[in-house]
Amino acid sequence: MNIQPASRMNLVQEYYFSTKLKQIADMRAKGIDVLNLGIGSPDLPPSPETIEALAETAKNPKNHAYQSYVGVPAFREAFADWYQTYFNVTLNPVTEILPLLGSKEGIMHISMTYLEAGDEVLVPNPGYPTYRAASLLAGATVVEYELSEDRGWLPDLKELAKKDLSKVKLMWVNYPHMPTGAKANKAFFEELRDFAKNHNILIVNDNPYSFILNDNPMSILSVEGMKDVALELNSLSKSQNMAGWRVGMLAGKAEYVSNVLRFKSNMDSGMFLPLQLAAVKALQNPKSWYDELNAIYKVRQQTVFKLMDLLECEYDTAQTGMFVWAKIPEKYTSGYELSDLILEKSAVFITPGGIFGSAGDRYIRISLCAEVSLFENAIMRIKD
Structure with missing residues (x-):
């Protein structure tokens, strides 16, 4: 049998994070402790009332x-x-x-x-x-x-x-x-x-x-x-x-x-x-729910700013959301190069901005969905 997918499937590729997670899983299976700073999946729980x-x-x-x-x-x-x-x-x-x-x-x-x-x-x-x-x-x-x-x-x-x-x-x-x-x-x-x-x-x-x-x-x-x-x-x-x-x-x-x-x-x-x-x-969560959540994200964001400083990247301190978006130094050809380098040398995954379109080629993105200790660990690895 030769059952081919519909021609419309030629228009799209497997989602980038789907393929990257497979690579990270393979590295971990080989004993490499990869720190994933890529995907914006909240690590904190919903409110107790919700659960x-x-x-x-x-x-x-x-x-x-x-x-x-x-x-x-x-x-x-x-x-x-x-x-x-x-x-x-x-x-x-x-x-x-x-x-x-x-x-x-x-x-x-x-x-x-x-x-x-x-x-x-x-x-x-x-x-x-x-x-x-x-x-x-x-x-x-x-x-x-x-x-x-x-x-x-x-x-x-x-x-x-x-x-x-x-x-x-x-x-x-x-x-x-x-x-x-x-x-x-x-x-x-x-x-x-x-x-x-x-x-x-x-x-x-x-x-x-x-x-x-x-x-x-x-x-x-x-x-x-x-x-x-x-x-x-x-x-x-x-x-x-x-x-x-x-x-x-x-x-x-x-x-x-x-x-x-x-x-x-x-x-x-x-x-x-x-x-x-x-x-x-x-x-029905009160405003205090959002305030407490944002207090945690703010501390994490400040730590990620330090990581971006280490990588000599430029960023806007007023940006919102659960990521930090930053422009890479001129010495790298693209965010892909910097991302691959850090993954290979430090076992830290950072998202290349180019996956969001060509206008993001000279940028990288780090998710805030991890404890501060993980970002500090990443900083130590990259320093080393």
Whole structure:
């Protein structure tokens, strides 16, 4: 037999971290103690109330059946309250919120709902690789818009407007931005809203990092008139330390959300009820929860800055999110070279910025999802 994968698979490669984790596992199997500073998977637990809610509700034998495709009302209402409390955004929990099995799932659902052959989609460079992969798998043509440090990692919308955008249907944005940690402000979002209206483009903001090392969480939907042109993805993976739980949401105009639901309802059978009920507790965490979490991340960030200093890298001390993004010295040809060198010589893995696009080639990224002692260990190894 000779069963070949579909031709669309030629458009994408295995996710970089998937292949890198295999290499790290192989090194560890050979007795090499690799320190992984790459992936942003929170090492801290969710709140005790969240874990207790999961354990208690899972004991109920009636809580293990198939669930609604749109989640239980309490779950959607908790998301709506969360957005009202922290983003000053009013959402109808019945029509304007769609729970997701993680926001990464939402990226694919949105792409399959709105994109097809002949469509173009604007994707940031550097940016999260899944935007590109999902767009290509949906049959669309990817059009990169380059971000630069000089512009604070914000797109130049005036320059973009000079291009032929007649085939562009969707634009991915991601603020606070991953991998750079850059923030957007109201003035930029207003300009983005007008850009979208003028060119008939649906904006999707991916917003999972707004609570990490950021004193002023912001939703794109807080800007007047934005619901007419934009959707927003959010997640509990980072803000509530629930990455493995796969709990996310899509918010926006009822018409846009219901279109995505039509696709999603053919892909899964709803979220495990105890997960939903536990997520309600997580969304009710007080502001002090975020303050305590950020106090830990701040100490870690300061230690990683020392590591970056050791590597002679340049960085913005005001960056947000659970990573540190830094520009490498001129003596290295790329972030890949520096990353490979450190892995080979010090058994420390640091993410090369080039995996997020060519505009990231001269950068590296370190995750803050590890104890300070691990970063100090990495510093000692690199010094040696």
